[in-house]
Amino acid sequence: MTLREIVDKYLAVSGGYGKTVPLSSLGLARKDAEHIFSAFDEDYNISRYFHFQCAAGADYEINGFPQSHLSIDAEIQSIL
Numbered sequence: 001m002t003l004r005e006i007v008d009k010y011l012a013v014s015g016g017y018g019k020t021v022p023l024s025s026l027g028l029a030r031k032d033a034e035h036i037f038s039a040f041d042e043d044y045n046i047s048r049y050f051h052f053q054c055a056a057g058a059d060y061e062i063n064g065f066p067q068s069h070l071s072i073d074a075e076i077q078s079i080l
Helices: 002-014 030-042 073-080
Strands: 052-053 060-062 065-067 071-073
Touching: 002 030, 002 071, 002 073, 030 071, 030 073, 052 065
Parallel strands: none
Antiparallel strands: 052 071, 060 065
């Protein structure tokens, strides 16, 4: 899955940049989400726009850390 596809899924769920959404709302299988977001989290040029949170809800393991929510900064548009 491409970065553009992830951002499009995020925008469809959140309604706009900077809003926190549950990772489970993005419609990805847990294993796929963990793999995709772990890869993006390792890339500084992408990860600086991604903000993970561990709150109530389903926990995903992103690079060894439990996470449940995500917000994306609008500035990510500069690399799409």
